[in-house]
Amino acid sequence: MAKITFGEAIRQAYEEEMARDRDVFLIGEDVGRWGSLYRSSTGLLEKFGPDQIKDTPISEAAIAGCGVGAAAMGMRPIVEIMYIDFITIAMDQIVNHAAKWRQLSNGKVKLPMVFKTQGGAGRRNSSQHSQCLENWFVYVPGLITVMPSSPYDVKGLLKSAVRDDNPVVFIEHKALYFEKGEVPEEEYLIPLGQAEVKRTGDDVTIIATSWMVSFALEAAERLQEEGISCEVIDPRTLWPLDRKTIIRSVKKTGLCMVVTEASAEGGWSGEASSVVHEHCFADLRRPVKRHCGMRTGIPYGPILERRCIPSVESIAGAAGALLREARGKG
Amino acid sequence: MRQLQQFYREMLLLRYFDQLCRALKMKDIIYSGYHPYEGQEGVAVGFCGALKPEDVLLSTHRPHCHAVAKGCSLESVLTEMMGRRTGCSGGLGGAMQFLAPENQFYCGSVVGSNLGLATGFALAMKQKKLDRICMCIFGDGASNHGTFHEGLNLAAIWKLPVVFVCENNQFAEAMPVQEFVACERISMRARGYGLEEITVDANDVEEARRAANEAIERCRRGKGPVLIEAVTYRIQGHYVGDPEGTYRDRKEVETARNKEPVKRAREKLLQGGVEAAELDSIEQEIEEELEALQEWALKQEFPTLEAAIDHVGIPLENAPEVRGPQSLTL
Ligand SMILES: Cc1ncc(C[n+]2csc(CCOP(=O)(O)OP(=O)(O)O)c2C)c(N)n1
Numbered sequence: 001m002a003k004i005t006f007g008e009a010i011r012q013a014y015e016e017e018m019a020r021d022r023d024v025f026l027i028g029e030d031v032g033r034w035g036s037l038y039r040s041s042t043g044l045l046e047k048f049g050p051d052q053i054k055d056t057p058i059s060e061a062a063i064a065g066c067g068v069g070a071a072a073m074g075m076r077p078i079v080e081i082m083y084i085d086f087i088t089i090a091m092d093q094i095v096n097h098a099a100k101w102r103q104l105s106n107g108k109v110k111l112p113m114v115f116k117t118q119g120g121a122g123r124r125n126s127s128q129h130s131q132c133l134e135n136w137f138v139y140v141p142g143l144i145t146v147m148p149s150s151p152y153d154v155k156g157l158l159k160s161a162v163r164d165d166n167p168v169v170f171i172e173h174k175a176l177y178f179e180k181g182e183v184p185e186e187e188y189l190i191p192l193g194q195a196e197v198k199r200t201g202d203d204v205t206i207i208a209t210s211w212m213v214s215f216a217l218e219a220a221e222r223l224q225e226e227g228i229s230c231e232v233i234d235p236r237t238l239w240p241l242d243r244k245t246i247i248r249s250v251k252k253t254g255l256c257m258v259v260t261e262a263s264a265e266g267g268w269s270g271e272a273s274s275v276v277h278e279h280c281f282a283d284l285r286r287p288v289k290r291h292c293g294m295r296t297g298i299p300y301g302p303i304l305e306r307r308c309i310p311s312v313e314s315i316a317g318a319a320g321a322l323l324r325e326a327r328g329k330g
Numbered sequence: 331m332r333q334l335q336q337f338y339r340e341m342l343l344l345r346y347f348d349q350l351c352r353a354l355k356m357k358d359i360i361y362s363g364y365h366p367y368e369g370q371e372g373v374a375v376g377f378c379g380a381l382k383p384e385d386v387l388l389s390t391h392r393p394h395c396h397a398v399a400k401g402c403s404l405e406s407v408l409t410e411m412m413g414r415r416t417g418c419s420g421g422l423g424g425a426m427q428f429l430a431p432e433n434q435f436y437c438g439s440v441v442g443s444n445l446g447l448a449t450g451f452a453l454a455m456k457q458k459k460l461d462r463i464c465m466c467i468f469g470d471g472a473s474n475h476g477t478f479h480e481g482l483n484l485a486a487i488w489k490l491p492v493v494f495v496c497e498n499n500q501f502a503e504a505m506p507v508q509e510f511v512a513c514e515r516i517s518m519r520a521r522g523y524g525l526e527e528i529t530v531d532a533n534d535v536e537e538a539r540r541a542a543n544e545a546i547e548r549c550r551r552g553k554g555p556v557l558i559e560a561v562t563y564r565i566q567g568h569y570v571g572d573p574e575g576t577y578r579d580r581k582e583v584e585t586a587r588n589k590e591p592v593k594r595a596r597e598k599l600l601q602g603g604v605e606a607a608e609l610d611s612i613e614q615e616i617e618e619e620l621e622a623l624q625e626w627a628l629k630q631e632f633p634t635l636e637a638a639i640d641h642v643g644i645p646l647e648n649a650p651e652v653r654g655p656q657s658l659t660l
Binding site for chain 1: 361362363413419421422423424426427438439440441442471472474475476502503504505510511573576577632633635638639642
């Protein structure tokens, strides 16, 4: 299998979907001439032309609204918002319109569209360019929220998101674009709403999202050396959440830790841990632990930003501590 | 001539300051996105330099020269960009977002937001009958943002003392203004808000200052707001090393170099009888000043994490402990 970057996997997904269906189009700031900020649509303007690759002015509200309108007319827009921090400007179009029209039309209107954006820290850009805002979309009925963590996943999930008839908020992580991973030549899809067990283990279940998945896997590797066996689950779709995969795992391990870069308070990690408490209460040896980013704006620079979010060391430390607590309790 | 010579000195300082920043960005001592200012010094000196210390300036993601022209010290701006404690935002903001309230300077990395903010500063000034005005600088790209239209209209109906300066450097990232703005001149949009249409060649720093003074005066007399399109040209890429070939011809940049404000001021001074040696000595002085600045800046310390998260919010009196066990803690 070829090893390609996360960004290239996105580009391939676009290419395949746009060739398959001419109603699929990408709209956003500098998606054409520049092939997007992290070059995930390089060369596509030349290949598909301005009908399918649309460079827009700096007008997030209009771009998002344009996507909703075009989707209502049967097209399949992919609306790119360059940074999730700027999605704040498009929120009315997404929350009050895209998320509501299906219900308001008694199921007659469908909005087959993707709001594609990227968030998180890792590029030293301070508090207005590093946020994790996925929790907002999880909270809004009518939206599907996806956060891919690998090149393989991003390609398969993006293709499914494009083909899905719901508005999908698709949140990439800026630290992942240049990460490489194996992606098959032949076409494949990954269904929305399905978690994946990224590593099997017996002692503790770690549920991690987005960039944190790779951190959790590395932490699990280290803990293995200490004789601790971790199961790592990537929900991939934050909502609707694949509860079954999570519940099955926690019933086996009896311990669960949720790891997100977003801070815990008021976040999706609370939803995930509630699911575990509600369904696995009797199996749990200790309450679910959340290991999440600090509740702070991300400070500038390389040192502090990393200290505000979980790291391989901190995840390994927290998971090890959870296990020791459980054992101590006997 | 004496005033022009002063402008020349100020512009040259900004030119070299920007060069220093660019070099530091290339050495990875400035970490975040950094947006060069070369060629636009006529705007900073002509407009920002026209404000009194108590007037407020709201700037952009390309703020460093605006900040210095407004009166922020070179030390505080440079070390902010380098993420050091002595920076205006204590090193937490970086090269495209920082606040210096003591200098009445604010900027941020989200395009267009400042047009909304400006109305509030001006509203307070007007209602409190303060003899102060607000200047809001933004790019040609920002003029396509919703806040441009909302902010101008609000300021116009309430006759707020805001000087809106559209710094038209011909590009928003890879978007050339003539393709992304529907009217011939951005200033034409002023009519839509009942304002006068004003365009100035801001590469002529004297012209820029004249226009600035007139607009500021008008606002002080309660005859605001004013919108001015300040025409200039961005000589460097949007960021250091951007793929320039995708949106402009090198030849165009060479032509622009002949019209840039520092060169023009120098030529005019020489024609006016100022000795070349005198101008060269200014250059020498500035170079020495900046060398000392850099040496000092490199010795400054980084903020601690404790300091970075100290001011996320103002703690409530008798507040419950908010830093719970779920999140990363210090
Ligand atoms: C709301 C928002 N959308 C997009 C961006 C990404 N971005 C940063 S600078 C820029 C171009 C801004 O152009 P302009 O307003 O003309 O200012 P200039 O960069 O030319 O100084 C863009 C699109 C942003 N920072 N904020």
